[in-house]
Amino acid sequence: MSADHHEQTGGREPAHGTRVPPSPPRPPDPPDAAATWRELLGREHLGAAVVLAGGVLAGAINIYLAASLLPTAVADLGGASFYAWNMTVYLVAMVIATMLTARSLSAWGNVGSYLAGFATFTVGSLACAASPAMAALLVSRGVQGLGAGLLSGLGFAVVRSALPPRLWTRGTALMSAMYGVGNFAGPALGGLFAQFGAWRPAFAAMAVIGVVCGAIVPRALPRGERGERGARAAVPVGSLVLVTAAAGAVSVAGVVAGTPAKAAVLALALLLMGGFVVHERRGAHRVFPEATYRRGSSLKWVYLTIGVLTFGVAVESFLPLFGQRLAGLPPLVAGFFAAAVSLGWSTTQIGSSSVTGRRAVRRLRVLGPMLLAAGLLVQGLVQRADTPGWLVLVWVPVLFAAGAGIGLAYPHLSVAVMTSTRDPEEGGRAAAAIATVTSLSIAFGTALAGILVNLGGSSMLDSARYVLFGFAAVCATGALTAYAADRTGRAKP
Incomplete structure (x- = not known):
């Protein structure tokens, strides 16, 4: 990996007047060869590893957790017609939140951003547990998805400052492994709670995880630098609208009836993503x-x-x-x-x-x-x-x-x-x-x-x-x- 930086930047400075340190990040490869998992999970870095991995895991589990719980929730709340929209709302909210990660770090720093992410996820989880109707559950899932998406984006962004370069590969592997663990644990936990008709306690358990991980944040992570007023990362409104529309269209393609209709909506999503790329190439934000x-x-x-x-x-x-x-x-x-x-x-x-x-x-x-x-x-x-x-x-x-x-x-x-x-x-x-x-x-x-x-x-x-x-x-x-x-x-x- 030691050549990746030079390969991808071509030795040129970033455009648009960004502040550039005199030298690139130290390549992680040579030190990482001597690093061990014990070092990553040792006393010095354990708290950071738990926060980074826990944030990604919470979001990954909840992608499929609700799918296992929904049949039980529908029997309790009704609203079977909204069944398929549960995953749609959650995934679209996640995509939106991941795109706001840079803005969050610029405004609140590492600790403030993580606290906001875990707080949003916890509130959304508690709202899911207390939902009196299916419509309320969908709104709550959207809030939960915003928190989960922010935590997922923060994990990969904050690892650069939370861990030394020699542990970047290990830290990234730990976080990305959480997607796999979440895909495995989500249906299993959901099925276990659903077996006893306890769908509300399942969401309450997710809220407890959010509280526990959030409590570790101030002691585990470096605060990071905030952007000054006027220099903070701008919200990429155009890109946000286009990607949100594309993500929404993709999710709709999964619930509309008929193959031609699905194909048409998916084609629309691809067109929107093409528009996103064009806008990104020309836009300032x-x-x-x-x-x-x-x-x-x-x-x-x-x-x-x-x-x-x-x-x-x-x-x-x-x-x-x-x-x-x-x-x-x-x-x-x-x-x-x-x-x-x-x-x-x-x-x-x-x-x-x-x-x-x-x-x-x-x-x-x-x-x-x-x-x-x-x-x-x-x-x-x-x-x-x-x-x-x-x-x-x-x-x-x-x-x-x-x-x-x-x-x-x-x-x-x-x-x-x-x-x-x-x-x-x-x-x-x-x-x-x-x-x-x-x-x-x-x-x-x-x-x-x-x-x-x-x-x-x-x-x-x-x-x-x-x-x-x-x-x-x-x-x-x-x-x-x-x-x-x-x-x-x-x-x-």
Whole structure:
């Protein structure tokens, strides 16, 4: 990673008169080779690690927690017609909040921003627990999503100041692993509470987590620098509107009836994202750092690779359905089979983050998407209408291998983003955008999976193959974007 900064900035200073320190961040690779997980989780850095990882985990758990609780909540509150909007409201709110991370850090600093994030998440969770009607639950989920999105964005942005450079790769791996843990724990915890009809206590438990993590913040994190009046990060209103509209359209695509309607809404979302890119290139106030749009920069390819990897995670939304319909698995068992992707993601990252050689890191960035695509392809090939038990057991290592592809590449891609600029403010914006890309990609992936399932019609086997083969094709493009990032970086003087 020691060459990533020079590769992505080309040795040029950031534009628009930003204050630039005399030298770039110290490359994390050589020190990180000697760093250990014990050092990261030792007394000096344990508090920071808990806050950073806890914020990401809280948001990740709640993506799928409510999905397991909703049937019980609907039986209590009614409002079945709003059922599908629960995930929509939460994901859109998360995307909006991740885009406001730079503004939050500029206005309140590290500690103030984290306290605001945990407070918003806690209030939203308590409001969910006390909701008297489904409409109130949806509004509360939006508030909860705002807090979760801010915490996710802050995690990647604050790691640059909360941890020394030698621990950036480990810290990033720990946080990104929380997405996998959340995808595994969310349905499990939701199902456990729903088993006893206790959907309200589930949200109350999330509020307790928010309070506990928030209490650690003042002692665990450096306060960070606030921007002075007039110099604080401006709210990127145009970009915010376009991305919010795109995220909303993607979420709507997941709930409208009929494949043509879904495809039309998804096409609208892609057009809005195209408008977002055009606006970002020309606008003065951006969500992504200026280097993303600079000719010859590899940063855009790094973001695209992160997006493709996290896009593949969305396949988990429908794997339980395939397990139940094609293999006759009980819902709880099918859910744990599907979580093998997240388990592979989380487990592999711990080992992958120990790799520091420049060539090895570049190979992992390309290998990750290839392994993810290969795993999904094989999973599609082994689908059967009446899957025998022995073949069901094959699903676990195959799905684990697919998730391992994400874990191999994700932490190194994240560190490439964090070391992409000399300016601390631009670096924070670049790191926070990782969470924006992740949230958007999961939303787009979920919508596309819904369209592919519908293409199968009455045949669940066809639906499973459409989803798995389609996702394999998309994820395979990540190897091309990772190679483009490598090649663009090497072309720099």
